[in-house]
Amino acid sequence: MAVSITSAIFRKDGKEQELKVVEVDLKSYQSTYKNNLFCTTPDCNAKLAFVFRTAKPSYFRTWKKENHTEECLFHFERIAARLGVSAEQTISVVLSSERKKNALKEAYRLAKMSDEEKEKQKNKTKKPNKKKPKTIGKKEVPAIKIVSTNEEEDVVEGEKVKRGPNILKRTADAFNVADIGKHRLLIGEIKDITFSEKSAFITTIWNRSEVLVKFEEVFFANSPEYNGLFHNIERYINEYQNVILTAIGEVRRNRESSGYELVVFSGDGFTIEDMSLQALAAHYSRKSLE
Missing domain, CATH: 2.40.50.140 (Nucleic acid-binding proteins)
Incomplete structure (x- = not known):
């Protein structure tokens, strides 16, 4: 089960600072923190990204193609994806x-x-009524x-x-x-x-x-x-x-x-x-x- 990342190390120009996710917003991330956030686990230099959300709490995630050390709390194995579709995907x-x-x-x-123009537009875009094919199974x-x-x-x-x-x-x-x-x-x-x-x-x-x-x-x-x-x-x-x-x-x-x-x-x-x-x-x- 994935562990949420709620803090990150901001590293730039030889200086380091630990940041909580609540201290970062979209504006500061784009202007200051992007490309300079790393995992807080000692000896783990995995790069992190900030994920902004409005309805739910924002969070940090592992940067694309970055890997945590095996001893890191946030370590995970990458599994190669296969082609296909699923209703559970987003x-x-x-x-x-x-x-x-x-x-x-x-x-x-x-x-x-005008109402007249709308009616003309509606008639213009109407398609011939075709018989729908029978649905077999569900994709x-x-x-x-x-x-x-x-x-x-x-x-x-x-x-x-x-x-x-x-x-x-x-x-x-x-x-x-x-x-x-x-x-x-x-x-x-x-x-x-x-x-x-x-x-x-x-x-x-x-x-x-x-x-x-x-x-x-x-x-x-x-x-x-x-x-x-x-x-x-x-x-x-x-x-x-x-x-x-x-x-x-x-x-x-x-x-x-x-x-x-x-x-x-x-x-x-x-x-x-x-x-x-x-x-x-x-x-x-x-x-x-x-």
Whole structure:
């Protein structure tokens, strides 16, 4: 049984320091600790990586292809994997910045379509009704888990990483229990916004159903350049009506309202009227110089 690694030796420029996992976050790992973390067992120089998780505690893991000494508490034997599929496997699907950008743009286009245009689109994409072949037996396939991150493999959960299916789009009135814990693309009109130095909350609405979009500490750790920019959204919704927000994040149940909420993890995961928040901030910056 694998033993969890909760501490590591930070070694750089001839100096050493023991770190607990709670002392490391995604920002400090990328800027300072990456490539410099090692096993705490004496005489074991196995390299470690930091695995960031939001819903569960983060942890350290053995770096790819690194081995612990046989006397080390964290020693394990590597077993060669064979080809095949199993329902117990998990494949992490990484959403690259480019995929997010294209998905958000498409969602905004759909949000702006008239009912007539939507009907035309539906008829255009309809396929002939073919008789489905009879299913014989059952093929086990790996579970798919979407990971919204720009980080490298060592901060992605799962055994494999590959490009997966398109992320499902949902207007604010279309969320259901089956979406909880999964990544979805939200389409909604911005009703209001509140923000502070380390958090922001945007209430979206669609057909009188509301979804709260949350930008928490992890968002600002991943995208520190977005600090101090959310006031631009407040200014924009005060100037314009029916402002569309598209956002990719993890769906959760809101503890206070029992409704749904969407947690966004990085700056490339949302747009306001098809603009990134940085583009919106730049717009107002130029305007103030005119």
